[in-house]
Amino acid sequence: MPDSEIGRAIASAYAAMSGWEIIAVVLALAYLLLAMQEKISCWYAAFVSTAIYLFLFRDVSLFMESALQVFYLIMAVYGWWQWRYHPDQQQNLQIHRWPLKTHLLAFAAVGVLTLLFGSVLSASTSAARPFLDSFTTWGAVITTFMVTRKVLENWLYWILFDGVSIYLYIDRGLYLTALLFVLYVIIVIVGFFQWRAIYKRERLARGATATGLTEQSSSIDPVMVEQ
Numbered sequence: 001m002p003d004s005e006i007g008r009a010i011a012s013a014y015a016a017m018s019g020w021e022i023i024a025v026v027l028a029l030a031y032l033l034l035a036m037q038e039k040i041s042c043w044y045a046a047f048v049s050t051a052i053y054l055f056l057f058r059d060v061s062l063f064m065e066s067a068l069q070v071f072y073l074i075m076a077v078y079g080w081w082q083w084r085y086h087p088d089q090q091q092n093l094q095i096h097r098w099p100l101k102t103h104l105l106a107f108a109a110v111g112v113l114t115l116l117f118g119s120v121l122s123a124s125t126s127a128a129r130p131f132l133d134s135f136t137t138w139g140a141v142i143t144t145f146m147v148t149r150k151v152l153e154n155w156l157y158w159i160l161f162d163g164v165s166i167y168l169y170i171d172r173g174l175y176l177t178a179l180l181f182v183l184y185v186i187i188v189i190v191g192f193f194q195w196r197a198i199y200k201r202e203r204l205a206r207g208a209t210a211t212g213l214t215e216q217s218s219s220i221d222p223v224m225v226e227q
Contacts, residue, residue: 024052025180032184035147036191038198043080047073053177060172061128064117064137071141079148095150095199103153106142113138129168136165152199155192159185 027049034042054069082093098106117138118131127133139161146154162184169178 018056020052021056021174021176024049024056025176027052028180029183029187032187032191036187036194038083038150040080040083043076043083046079047076050076056174056177060174061126062133062168062172063121063125063127064130064133065168068137068140072144075144075148079144082148093150094202095152095195097152097199098146110135110138110142128172132164132168136161136168139164150195152192152195155188155195158188162188 027045031042031045031049034045050069050072054066054073057063057066057069114131114135117134121127121130121134139157143154143157143161146157162181166178166181166185169175169181
């Protein structure tokens with residue numbers, strides 16, 4: 001490609017970026033970095049970024065992605081509530097894993113919903129890339145729920161769905177957002193290993209606590225118990 005064409009392509013990509021997209025990207029990165037550290041402030045960044053993207057995606061005819069932002073807004077509030085007011089007040093919500101059966105059910109649900117909503121959008125709207133749009137949307141729905149519940153494998157899900165989203169955003173001219181998702185893929189890999197280390201540490205701590213309680217219980221003098 002001649003230098004002049006490359007220059008025009010770069011200029012076109014820069015012109016396609018809006019100030020709002022830049023703000024949304026910065027806050028989205030802040031959300032992910034804070035979530036990696038289990039900081040509850042991640043949900044504040046997620047809420048504002050999501051509110052901006054709701055309108056950005058609608059403007060480029062990614063209707064499912066735009067609708068997804070409404071879900072994200074709700075989940076940002078839900079995630080904040082779960083992390084701050086977990087039902088078990090004696091124990092913080094801890095990182096845990098899903099069994100294989102649950103993962104299979106999750107992917108089956110994403111597949112069915114992708115076919116259903118992709119077909120509807122294709123037949124009755126002017127939506128761009130309706131099936132890819134639906135796939136990334138429903139994948140993000142289940143993965144976001146996993147984040148609110150601190151399911152370890154959420155990071156692996158994001159690698160898949162963020163990877164597909166990169167192509168989708170480039171196709172719609174959201175180049176800065178596409179770059180954001182390239183960074184996302186890198187960061188979520190780091191996030192997975194970071195959460196896995198925390199998960200292992202918490203398991204060891206719970207095991208040590210359980211062992212200590214067992215030893216304490218066995219050391220009680222049965223004569224004293226009878227008295």
